[in-house]
Amino acid sequence: MANKKIVWNDKLNSVWDKIYYSLDFNIHKTITQQEEYRKNMIQNDSSLTNNEKKFLLDELQKIYDKLKIGDSSVEKQQCNNCQNWHQATQYCEFCIRKYLENNFKNWTSGNEEIDKLIQECQQKTVSPQCVIEWINYDQFENIEHLTKGGSTIYTATWKVGSYDKWNSENQILKRLGREKVILKRLNNSNSSDEQWFQEVTLSFTLDNTFYSLAVFRGLTKDPSTNDYII
Missing domain, CATH: 3.30.200.20 (Phosphorylase Kinase; domain 1)
Incomplete structure (x- = not known):
């Protein structure tokens, strides 16, 4: 049986608010520390199913991948495709830009x-x-x-x-x-x-x-x- 698609609902919105407003910026000062804290909050929430955790972790990653770019505190990774050093986790921002540039003519x-x-x-x-x-x-x-x-x-x-x-x-x-x-x-x-x-x-x-x-x-x-x- 296929897994039911997860969508935003009252329960997930409530968990999302909790992981955001419970963070202490005096303790978790860097983007990486804040990301790890919020990931742990999701992973340790017993009210969530595995699919709900995956959904929220994916949504969280989208936000932090954007925030990481241009932040000097974030460790860079070398892209296997273009060899540039990127900061996002789920993608290489340089590969995306090159893809878009190649499409200018279209x-x-x-x-x-x-x-x-x-x-x-x-x-x-x-x-x-x-x-x-x-x-x-x-x-x-x-x-x-x-x-x-x-x-x-x-x-x-x-x-x-x-x-x-x-x-x-x-x-x-x-x-x-x-x-x-x-x-x-x-x-x-x-x-x-x-x-x-x-x-x-x-x-x-x-x-x-x-x-x-x-x-x-x-x-x-x-x-x-x-x-x-x-």
């Missing part, structure tokens, strides 16, 4: 500035879940209006979904599959007003810097209005 937004911005973001990618990309508008379906204020917001289904994991054996990024997303229309982005481009630049830059902020997956363009959407 997409374009039709706008040189936007292409350059996305390419620069991809060359600073710190995890598979944080890849900024150009997304063709026809990749979205079930688009429904949610609200309108300073910007117009929609819900939609992304047919292939965002990148989720790095397959080191095949040296490719794997996608999540069908994914519910929020779309934000950038009003007046089809005009000469550059404020919308500044908003995109700031959003993409912050998303690659701070883990706790809203995750931005990329940029698309509504062909019926020529408005850009994040």
Whole structure:
């Protein structure tokens, strides 16, 4: 019998909160110490099944792999593929960046500035879940209006979904599959007003810097209005 897929629920959220808020930063000062403390909390929690522990450990690893990159206290490992010294545990950030660079020729937004911005973001990618990309508008379906204020917001289904994991054996990024997303229309982005481009630049830059902020997956363009959407 196949194992039932684990998803977030009240029980797992409660355990997650406990392992986060119980940590004493005066004792566990480095990222490595904090990671080990939280891993031990999960592994020693008798209320969790083995599958639930694996799920939470995987989620924890995703967070710490991103946090480790650029932290001088984290020990580096040499990649067997590219020979660079990487800091993440589940992947080599340099291999991911090279994979994305090799794919530059296979997409374009039709706008040189936007292409350059996305390419620069991809060359600073710190995890598979944080890849900024150009997304063709026809990749979205079930688009429904949610609200309108300073910007117009929609819900939609992304047919292939965002990148989720790095397959080191095949040296490719794997996608999540069908994914519910929020779309934000950038009003007046089809005009000469550059404020919308500044908003995109700031959003993409912050998303690659701070883990706790809203995750931005990329940029698309509504062909019926020529408005850009994040």
